[in-house]
Each structure stands twice: as structure tokens, then as C-alpha cells.
Amino acid sequence: MRQSPLFSGIIYIFLGTLFTFFAIQNINEDGGWGFFTILLIILATFDFGSGIRMILFHFQLKRQQTKK
Template sequence: MTQSPIFSGVVYILLGSLFTYFAIQNVNETGWGFFSYLLVSLATFDFGSGIRMVLFHFKLKNNQNKK
């Protein structure tokens, strides 16, 4: 059984939100350090992948409806 792109997209967006939360907490406690930048970059990649997966789902659904 394969996962739908919408499910993967939502998981990526949730992970991006979680990494953003941890980055905010880390910056408030210790300031901008290597770990803060790492968390922000992980959140950025996750949000980008999540949005791409959600858009891909709607593109697939639109192509299936045209056939």
C-alpha cells in the first residue's frame, strides 16, 4: 500500500512546524547558534517538501479528473 502525497505533505508540514517551534525555543534560550540555524534549515526543507507534495496531490487529482 502506498501513501498518498497529501498524507506525506501533511506530515512534512507538521515536522516543519515542530522544527520551527524548537528553533524558536532554542533562540529564546541560547541565541542564534549552529543548532538554531540547523533547526531553521530543517524546517524550511520540510515546509518546502510538504507544500510541493500537497500541490502534487492536487495536480494528480486534476489530471485524473480530465481523463
């Protein structure tokens, strides 16, 4: 069974939020921007971008299916 792009997009947005939360916690504990914090922010950025792209793709597919 395949997952819909909407579900995958929501999972990606959730992961991006989780990575952002961990990055903020890491900054508060260590008091600065280290390698791990920057890595978490990069992962969150990719996840947010992928999530938005998947959600937009879902709505594009739905629009094409209703035109047929």
C-alpha cells in the same frame, strides 16, 4: 500500501512546524543564534518546501485523474 502525496505533505508541514517551534525555544533559552538553531531552521525550510510541493502534486494528480 502507498501513502498519498497529501498525507506525506501534511506530515512534512507538521515536521516543519515542529522544527520551527524547537528553533524558537532554543533562541529563547540560549538568547542567540547558534549552530543548532540555524540547523533547525534549515530543516524546517526543507520540510515546508517539500510539504507544499507534495500537496500541490496531490492536487495536480487529482486534476489529471478527473480529466480522463
